[in-house]
Amino acid sequence: MGTREIKVYKDLMGANEKWAAKTRSLLAERQLSMLNIIGSPGCGKTALLEKTAEVYGGRVRLAVLEGDVETTRDAERLDALKIPTSQLLTGGACHLEAKLVHHALVDLPLEEIDVVIVENVGNLVCPAEFDVGETAKVAVLSVTEGEDKPLKYPLLFHEAGAVVLSKTDLMPHLSFDMESCIDFVRRANASAPVFQLSARSGDGIDAWIDWLSGIAGKE
């Protein structure tokens, strides 16, 4: 018996990237933008979408692809705001992949939409690894989680086209160090805009909406 080594050189993300590229082609063809919102469970992703729809929904037509491990609770919250919403249940998987997002996207009424927002599964690690064909990833970190998270989960913050620091209305009750947090974001990402906002009070939401308008080409 002998042994033989065979060189293969196969990209292991190739299948996912193929679907992400199909999604990008579709978005370009329809002149749509798509954001991929990523943050831990309970960081305020759905509340940010609700507030965005409330403030921005009259000007730009939004749709949401709602990723969750279980339940349709978040989709029901957004449905109440009359936003076209599709629920993507991963049944245990910790992130969304490009194929699932692509199939959900083509089922949306695309001719009635300007911006698609993908709310990824609550998780700071795995969703950052997978390109779903988005225009930009948005990292959401709530001030209750601690300022050091960009150091602990640098890939997400590196990949992000924008960073939202949410729940700032709670700052008086916390020892969260905003200056250090922004410094920690900068160690992973030199250029992404950082938005400090509260979806509850509406403070800081205007700057976020301005950025979103730029992404959507609706300035």
Next chain:
Amino acid sequence: MHEFSICRAIVDSVLAELEKAEHKGARLLRTSVVAGDFRQLVPDFLCNAYEILTSGTPAEGSTLEIRAAPIIGECRDCGWHGNLAVGEFWCGACESVKIDLVGGMELHLESIELETPDGNT
């Protein structure tokens, strides 16, 4: 636990390779992948997933070898090129944060090692 998804891509690629006519009858001993240090992969999770996903397939009993690739940056200001620590992306020469990552996100199947019945190497 995205290791499971990634491992499925590894095993699918390996099984496709083993299906090729020139490899028929050969036993798979080892699968080698390259994973960049900025990929958030836990090698033990990947190896456990590999054992589960190869069970009952022609790849059963083979081992998974993971070779790390360093995070490498290039400075847009001064042209410096060198290794970076995870999440500390500034130039090793001028400390500029205008750094392009040129290494550390690799993820590919590199090679497989087969036991050949005829002793050919």
